[in-house]
Amino acid sequence: MSPATELLVRRHVDGLGDMGGGEAALLPDLVAWLIATGRIRDCTQVAYEVPWLGRRVDLALSTARGVTSAFELKVGRLQRVLEQAAYNGSSFHRSWVVTGNRPHPEGLEWARQLGLGLIVVRPPAVKLLLTAVDRRPDLTVTRRVRAAITSRAPAR
Numbered sequence: 001m002s003p004a005t006e007l008l009v010r011r012h013v014d015g016l017g018d019m020g021g022g023e024a025a026l027l028p029d030l031v032a033w034l035i036a037t038g039r040i041r042d043c044t045q046v047a048y049e050v051p052w053l054g055r056r057v058d059l060a061l062s063t064a065r066g067v068t069s070a071f072e073l074k075v076g077r078l079q080r081v082l083e084q085a086a087y088n089g090s091s092f093h094r095s096w097v098v099t100g101n102r103p104h105p106e107g108l109e110w111a112r113q114l115g116l117g118l119i120v121v122r123p124p125a126v127k128l129l130l131t132a133v134d135r136r137p138d139l140t141v142t143r144r145v146r147a148a149i150t151s152r153a154p155a156r
Helices: 003-016 021-038 078-088 106-112 139-150
Strands: 045-052 057-062 068-074 096-098 118-123 123-131
Touching: 003 021, 021 057, 021 068, 021 096, 021 118, 021 123, 045 139, 057 078, 057 139, 068 078, 068 139, 078 096, 096 139, 106 118, 106 123
Parallel strands: 068 096, 096 118
Antiparallel strands: 045 057, 057 068, 118 123
């Protein structure tokens, strides 16, 4: 890992503090993987627990080009997180489900039909099962999403 990549991982992962158990425990390995795969870069805004449409998006990204991604994390049942991620699909360019367990074939098929990305995190391993479909949300909505991410992202 290059020194610049190592610094970026430290900036985003060390800031998480003690994650304890549950869904939050998936974040450090997920964020490190997002950096290693180029999905988070130095100029990407990274925000946790972003308020959106009366809920909170677990992890939201906005790139320098303005492309937004929402990540919903779930350790247990997949159905609820699929619903949450599907809602995000109308507002974000890409919507992802992150789970701690490999889903059953029907869950994988639901995610595919909804155009959701699917990532399985079993620390320290991270596996991409489905890539999220690129969407084109309404420009007004996109601006509001970016503003919500900016308001929650730490200053660089």
